[in-house]
Structure formats: structure tokens, C-alpha cells
Amino acid sequence: MEFLFNCKLIKLMGGGNLNSLVCKIVFLFIAVLILRAFLLPQNLVFMSKNVSSYGFVVQQQKFLEVPQIVWGLNNQKIAFARACLTARMLNRTLLMPSLSASLFYKEIDLLQPISFDKVFQFDKFNELCSGFVQLGRYSDLLNRTQVVELQKGSGRKWTVQRDLDQLRQYKNGSFDDIEVIKIDGKNPFLWHDHWPVKDYAKVFECLVLVDEFTQEADRVASMIRKVGSHDDKGNSFQNYVPYVAVHMRVEIDWTIHCKKLEQRLNTNQICSSKNEIMERVGNIEGLNKNQVVLYLAVADKLLQNSSILEGWKEGFLPFEKKKLGVDKIYAKYPYLIQSAIDYEVCLRADIFVGNSFSTFSSLIVLERTQKMIKLGVNEMCGSDVRWPSFAYNIKGELNGPMRWVTNMSDSSLHAISYGTNHISC
Numbered sequence: 001m002e003f004l005f006n007c008k009l010i011k012l013m014g015g016g017n018l019n020s021l022v023c024k025i026v027f028l029f030i031a032v033l034i035l036r037a038f039l040l041p042q043n044l045v046f047m048s049k050n051v052s053s054y055g056f057v058v059q060q061q062k063f064l065e066v067p068q069i070v071w072g073l074n075n076q077k078i079a080f081a082r083a084c085l086t087a088r089m090l091n092r093t094l095l096m097p098s099l100s101a102s103l104f105y106k107e108i109d110l111l112q113p114i115s116f117d118k119v120f121q122f123d124k125f126n127e128l129c130s131g132f133v134q135l136g137r138y139s140d141l142l143n144r145t146q147v148v149e150l151q152k153g154s155g156r157k158w159t160v161q162r163d164l165d166q167l168r169q170y171k172n173g174s175f176d177d178i179e180v181i182k183i184d185g186k187n188p189f190l191w192h193d194h195w196p197v198k199d200y201a202k203v204f205e206c207l208v209l210v211d212e213f214t215q216e217a218d219r220v221a222s223m224i225r226k227v228g229s230h231d232d233k234g235n236s237f238q239n240y241v242p243y244v245a246v247h248m249r250v251e252i253d254w255t256i257h258c259k260k261l262e263q264r265l266n267t268n269q270i271c272s273s274k275n276e277i278m279e280r281v282g283n284i285e286g287l288n289k290n291q292v293v294l295y296l297a298v299a300d301k302l303l304q305n306s307s308i309l310e311g312w313k314e315g316f317l318p319f320e321k322k323k324l325g326v327d328k329i330y331a332k333y334p335y336l337i338q339s340a341i342d343y344e345v346c347l348r349a350d351i352f353v354g355n356s357f358s359t360f361s362s363l364i365v366l367e368r369t370q371k372m373i374k375l376g377v378n379e380m381c382g383s384d385v386r387w388p389s390f391a392y393n394i395k396g397e398l399n400g401p402m403r404w405v406t407n408m409s410d411s412s413l414h415a416i417s418y419g420t421n422h423i424s425c
């Protein structure tokens, strides 16, 4: 659901140029401000008002402000992490950015800003990421006039190196007195990347949903296990019912776009049809084929057509939100929250199967790989691991999907943010 016409796809499809009309409108909308520097002498008088929620004088704090974060949940997570890592590089606290509740792709009016702390736990984030990156609130600011704007460059001539040089320049001591550096221009998802996968992973680990949404994910996951604990005669089975989550990318928008992508990249490993997905998932080794509970994570609008529930091998019990009776839970929330709940449900699945060209799938696999690493799993591609993941768009053993883990020593997140068929197993 996060893929519809976003700029990433436009980039992938449209010949690699980000200057698509849609993207350009967004950039123009937020990038009209002029670079101004208020290099006034710092007021060293200590303020009597104390905003010391962090236990030190806020006047000594320096902040980074970034543009509103937009598009799909995963684009937003990556953009947020990139903003954090930029702040870390500048040795500044990131001012809590706005996320976007709606899946924006055409109308700027529908951007629907939503504060970060409405979605993720603010204090928990700072606790978990303490000493690595830090978030601040606008109320922590003392003097809003001490703002320097940093205009992000764009276009082909704006290379990774130029971007890095610019950041280094703003790290330079001459900006020490400036309370806020405000980055202007394109949204952080489109910034050049300078950080390794493990730095992103560290930021993702600190993102914990607020309790309300975690509880909704708990409800959905327990519904899935509940429906799997009875057969159709009402006999109940063991207490713990494992489930397989399948992130099915079969929506019509995706199908059109992924075909173009396949052409461009000269591959046939991106678009899996419904039948191919069913076939490969049905061939996963080691499943108890008498009773396999499947949660099909699909975009809402597909729910009108229940055909994704049909055609699975015998013993497979497929559910989507409607059949599970949880569509009303989702309907209460805007796009971003629905997506975040679905993400949690896939994260908790005993087995996850996704598409390696999907950022949603890729981030889930990244987090599941981290879980494995924490458990001390050595052979993460082995057949008997906890938290296994698979990519159905690539054929693996026995005509099943390919085993999939994230390469945590990769030097950039590029593969994850744009999709890949190199999936480390």
C-alpha cells in the first residue's frame, strides 16, 4: 500500500530522474525560503527559565530541524532515521519532526502532518537511543531567532561528495553559536545517504509504537492465532499457534509499475503473480502442511475482492483483515497507523514472506534479522532458525521462496530503500 506512485517508484520507473512533476511540486512547496544567517553574537546571559527536561541547561543545546517527512510508512522510517543520523553527524539534537498520516502522492492538501510522538514513544526513543541520537521538542528552544537555514542541493550535479562537504561545513565551529540549523528543500528520504545499514538499524530499534497501536497489533496477532487454534469441526489444537505472514504485492498499481521496472532492470524476478506466490509459499520447507495459518497483508482496497483467499494448497488457512474480522480496527485509523499495525503483525509472525523489491518487506526483514542476531543465531540462512523470512519473488530450494536475511554489514541502505534481488542467502 505504501508504493502507490511515490517518488521512489517514479524514480525507478521514470529513467532515474527525480525531477518528476509530483516530486518537484513537493520540493517547490517547501523549498521557497531563502538562506539567511543570523550570525548575531550569542546572548550568554543565563535564562532564568529552565527547561531542563534532560537535566542540563537547554541553552547549551543545539538543534537540527528537518522538513516534514512524507510518503509510505517505510519511506518515513528511512527518512526519519536519515534525519537522525544527519543530526548525529552535526552533533545536534533532532527537533521532533512531523510525519504524514496519509499516503500522499498527488494532493499536497492531503499531507496531514502528524506529530512523531503520536505514533512512536518519544521518551522511549531517547532512552533506547541515548548516546547515539537524540530527539528534542520545539518547547526546548530558547531563542527561535537563532536559526540558520541549510539549503539541500539537488539535481545531478549535487553529488554525494558535495552533500557530505556541505554537512561538514555546517559542523564547523563557526556554527556553534547557532541554536537551530534548519534544513530546507527536499524531504529526507531523498537526501544523499552517508551511513551504513547498521546505523539505520540502530535508529529503527529505538522506534517503539505508542501503547495504543501496540495493543491493536496484539489484538490482530492474537485473533490470527485464535482462528488457527480450531479446525472447522471446532476441535481445538495446541496453545501456541504459529502463523505465516505474507506481504502480497498484487495490487493493480503495483502490477503495472513492477512490469516496467522488470523491463528496465532486465529481470523477471520482481512481479510475482498471485499464483506464483501461492505456489512458492506452499513449498516452504518444514511447514506442518495440515494446518498453516496465513495472514495476508494486503492493501485495503483489495479487500473487495476475496480472490486472494482462494487457490491456496490444502491445509493452508488464509486470512486477510476482513475475514479475520479486524478490518474495523484498521478502519479507525489513517493510512500511516494502519500500515504501522500491519508492520507489527508481520514482524511478529513466525515466518514472514515478502517481496525483496518492497521497502515494507525489506524493513521487516531487517528487523527480523536483528532479532536473530540478538538470539545469537549463527547460520541465519539455515533451515531451522527462529524468525525466518523469505522472498517469494525469487525461487529458492524445492520451488519455494528464497530465504532472506539483511546484510547488516552493507555500507549503505540503498539496496533496501530501492529493492534488490541480492538477499544474502
Ligand SMILES: *[C@@H]1O[C@H](CO)[C@@H](O)[C@H](O)[C@H]1NC(C)=O
Residues within 6 Å of the ligand: 040, 041, 042, 043, 142, 143, 144, 145, 146
Ligand atoms: C535571541 O537572540 C538574539 C540574538 O542573539 C538576541 O538579540 C535576543 O535578545 C534573544 N532573545 C531572547 C528572548 O533571548
Ligand SMILES: *[C@@H]1O[C@H](CO)[C@@H](O)[C@H](O)[C@H]1NC(C)=O
Residues within 6 Å of the ligand: 048, 049, 050
Ligand atoms: C527549575 O526546575 C526545577 C525542577 O524542574 C524547579 O524546581 C525550579 O523551580 C525551576 N527553576 C526556575 C528558576 O524556574
Ligand SMILES: *[C@@H]1O[C@H](CO)[C@@H](O)[C@H](O)[C@H]1NC(C)=O
Residues within 6 Å of the ligand: 091
Ligand atoms: C558534541 O558536543 C558535546 C557538547 O558540546 C561535546 O562534548 C562532544 O565532544 C561533541 N561530540 C562530537 C562528536 O563532536
Ligand SMILES: *[C@@H]1O[C@H](CO)[C@@H](O)[C@H](O)[C@H]1NC(C)=O
Residues within 6 Å of the ligand: 172, 173, 174
Ligand atoms: C570553519 O570554516 C572557516 C571558513 O570557511 C575556516 O576558515 C575554518 O578553518 C573552519 N574551521 C574548522 C574547524 O574547520
Ligand SMILES: *[C@@H]1O[C@H](CO)[C@@H](O)[C@H](O)[C@H]1NC(C)=O
Residues within 6 Å of the ligand: 305, 306, 307
Ligand atoms: C476479482 O477476482 C476475480 C476472480 O479471481 C477476477 O476475475 C477479477 O478480475 C478480480 N477483480 C478485480 C477488480 O481485481
Ligand SMILES: *[C@@H]1O[C@H](CO)[C@@H](O)[C@H](O)[C@H]1NC(C)=O
Residues within 6 Å of the ligand: 407, 408, 409, 410, 411, 424, 425
Ligand atoms: C555483505 O556486505 C558486505 C559489504 O558490502 C560484502 O562484503 C559481503 O559480501 C556481503 N555479504 C553477503 C552475504 O552478501
